[in-house]
Every structure is written in structure tokens, then in C-alpha cells.
Amino acid sequence: DTEVTQTPKHLVMGMTNKKSLKCEQHMGHRAMYWYKQKAKKPPELMFVYSYEKLSINESVPSRFSPECPNSSLLNLHLHALQPEDSALYLCASSQGQTRGQGVFGYTFGSGTRLTVV
Amino acid sequence: QKEVEQDPGPLSVPEGAIVSLNCTYSNSAFQYFMWYRQYSRKGPELLMYTYSSGNKEDGRFTAQVDKSSKYISLFIRDSQPSDSATYLCAMETRFGNEKLTFGTGTRLTIIP
Numbered sequence: 001d002t003e004v005t006q007t008p009k010h011l012v013m014g015m016t017n018k019k020s021l022k023c024e025q026h027m028g029h030r031a032m033y034w035y036k037q038k039a040k041k042p043p044e045l046m047f048v049y050s051y052e053k054l055s056i057n058e059s060v061p062s063r064f065s066p067e068c069p070n071s072s073l074l075n076l077h078l079h080a081l082q083p084e085d086s087a088l089y090l091c092a093s094s095q096g097q098t099r100g101q102g103v104f105g106y107t108f109g110s111g112t113r114l115t116v117v
Numbered sequence: 118q119k120e121v122e123q124d125p126g127p128l129s130v131p132e133g134a135i136v137s138l139n140c141t142y143s144n145s146a147f148q149y150f151m152w153y154r155q156y157s158r159k160g161p162e163l164l165m166y167t168y169s170s171g172n173k174e175d176g177r178f179t180a181q182v183d184k185s186s187k188y189i190s191l192f193i194r195d196s197q198p199s200d201s202a203t204y205l206c207a208m209e210t211r212f213g214n215e216k217l218t219f220g221t222g223t224r225l226t227i228i229p
Contacts, residue, residue, distance in 0.1 A: 004160075031215050040125075042205055042219035043161065050215060090160050094215070105151065106217065108160035 004109035006091050012115045015081060021112045023074040023091030031055075032074040033106070034066060035090040043090055049074060081116045088113050120144050123206055123220030131228050136193040140206035140220045143187065147208040147218070150182050152191045155203045155222070164204075165191065196227045 004025045013019050023032065031050045035043035048056035049068040063085075065077040074091055092106040123140045130136055138152075149168045153161035165180040167173045173180045181190040189208075193200055206220040 033215075040222075040224075042222050045216055048215050056216060088158075092160075105163050105166055106161075108153075108162070110160045111158075113158070 006109035021076040025093040029093035033092040127224040146210040153205040
């Protein structure tokens with residue numbers, strides 16, 4: 001299995017709603033990522049989990065809350081979002097940093113297209 | 118100055134043409150270089166990766182890295198309409214964090 005699976009593919013939510021995005025990989029990758037991508041822009045890193053621990057938080061507002069229940073799963077909990085948070089949310093995984101070799105070759109999911117109304 | 122610069126295009130070429138996509142970077146600590154292809158409404162897909170200066174070929178695709186000039190390129194030979202997508206360069210330092218730095222992406226259209 002060489003895929004990263006994201007659900008749901010599309011999500012419309014109100015500003016008072018609470019929802020969660022889910023991501024799953026079974027490649028044995030030790031690092032998992034959340035990215036946000038606006039139209040015609042490159043992906044922007046939000047969070048990195050390495051060996052199930054949060055290693056990077058790119059100063060993301062607290063209305064986005066990541067969770068890594070185990071090495072195969074990554075969630076992004078959403079609460080009180082704003083319309084400007086509408087974007088494609090991408091999950092990715094990689095082998096992670098091993099003996100200083102650095103990250104190499106992310107595998108991205110197809111993303112969740114989020115619309116906040 | 119951005120760490121990675123990439124011409125956003127759009128770039129339109131006829132089918133069968135050779136396409137050249139380029140990125141420049143300013144951070145000499147970047148050691149690993151990648152090219153991703155992203156179709157509309159899909160996640161990026163890793164096309165090529167390399168960590169040394171020179172050329173790396175895979176089918177119709179050739180990745181070129183010139184660390185002395187801080188310049189990377191992706192060449193597509195015999196371009197096909199299915200190559201129409203946004204191409205993102207990405208790079209990462211050898212030491213430390215797990216953060217990729219992306220270029221802004223080039224939108225490519227191959228005209229049949």
C-alpha cells in the first residue's frame with residue numbers, strides 16, 4: 001500500500017461547527033504532515049508529527065488542533081473556523097529523519113477541500 | 118527575497134515539445150531537491166528527487182541540479198497533454214527539520 005488516504009474529500013462547515021479531517025497511511029512512514037493549500041499557491045506547512053509526537057507547529061491558530069492517535073493515523077480537529085480558512089487540506093507522510101538523512105520524498109493524499117460558510 | 122523562486126507561468130507549449138521548468142534558491146544549505154506534479158484538485162505527486170549536482174533521468178523526465186549556481190531544472194521530452202498540470206519544485210536541508218520548502222509552482226498546459 002503506497003497511498004495516503006484522506007477523508008472526507010469535501011467538507012462544508014459553518015463557523016460554529018466542529019469537524020475533523022482524517023488521514024491514514026500504511027507505508028510504515030514515521031513522519032506525518034498537515035499542509036494547507038490555497039488556490040494557485042504552494043502548500044503551506046501547518047504541523048509535523050515525528051514518531052507520533054508533534055515536532056513542528058508553524059504558528060497555526062488554535063482553532064486547528066492536530067492529533068496523532070498512532071503511527072498510521074493523523075487527525076485535524078476543526079472548531080470555530082473562519083471563511084478565510086477555506087482551502088485544500090493535504091496530509092502527507094514520509095520516512096522521516098533517520099540518522100540525519102533528512103526527509104525525502106513525501107507521499108501526499110488527495111486532500112480534503114474545505115469550505116467554511 | 119524568497120528562499121525558492123519559481124516562474125509561475127502559465128506556460129503553454131504544443132504537444133511533442135521539450136519543456137523546461139526552473140527554480141532558483143538562495144539557501145546554500147538545501148541538499149535535497151524534488152519535483153512534484155499536481156493535477157487540479159489533487160495532492161502533489163513526487164516525480165523526481167536528487168541530492169547531487171548533475172542530471173538524473175527517468176523516462177521522459179530529466180532533473181538537473183547546479184548547486185554552484187543554486188539552480189534546478191526539470192525537462193520534459195515529447196510532452197503529452199497528460200503532462201498538463203502544476204509543477205512544484207521543493208527542497209530540504211540535510212540537517213535538522215522535516216520541512217520542505219516549495220516553489221510557487223508553474224502551471225503547464227500542453228496543447229494537442
